[in-house]
Amino acid sequence: MANSSLCIVLRASNYKENDKMLTLFSREWGRIDALARGCRKPASSLLAASDVLCCAEYAFHIKDGRYYITQAVPKTNFYDIRKNMNALMTALLLLEICEKTVMPAEPNGRLFALLAGALYALANGSDHKKVLLFFVYKMLDIQGLRPMLDACVLCGSEPATKINIAAGGVVCEHCTGEKVPPQYIEMIAGILHTPSKNIHTTELSYDKDFYNLGIRWLRSSLESEPKTLSLLH
């Protein structure tokens, strides 16, 4: 197909009588707003590919810089995520983060693979907090904010088991930071070394403080607070 791309639907809004405006994360082109004409009619061939969380190969007609979906071949809609409220809220948070992060005409294949790997894990029963922790640290890496773990991020000295989130990594005994258990740093390193497709099969024995550290790190990396974050438990 000419002008076609594998995409995940980040947002879907009703438009006019039978249409939807979709915000898509395209593996090839970054963020795209595309009109799905007639997709709300029951017989529409686009019906199955016009909701959030759908992953499909979309074909477009591009006119005056606007994208019109002409065809869609659904791959998955991660259906089972909807059976668990925590999995669903986490998935919606990941979509919201991608919507804020992915720019039009800026392909980001690594973030696309991370989102797909995280949604697959959620659809297949992975612990939602584990999935979110993987997503946060791997996203930091992809965005050029990979936590520095092998030397003090402020002065380059031998690191202590201390972290400074704002500075972006571990710090030494003399620099400002918060003390953390040594295994926290090993866990972050382990996450960074795990391929996105292995999120589902990789164990992580985190505790409440490690989870909260991840959430604070996520917050510090985003310009605005995701709405979905406050709904998560």
Ligand SMILES: [Zn+2]
């Ligand atoms: Zn230092």
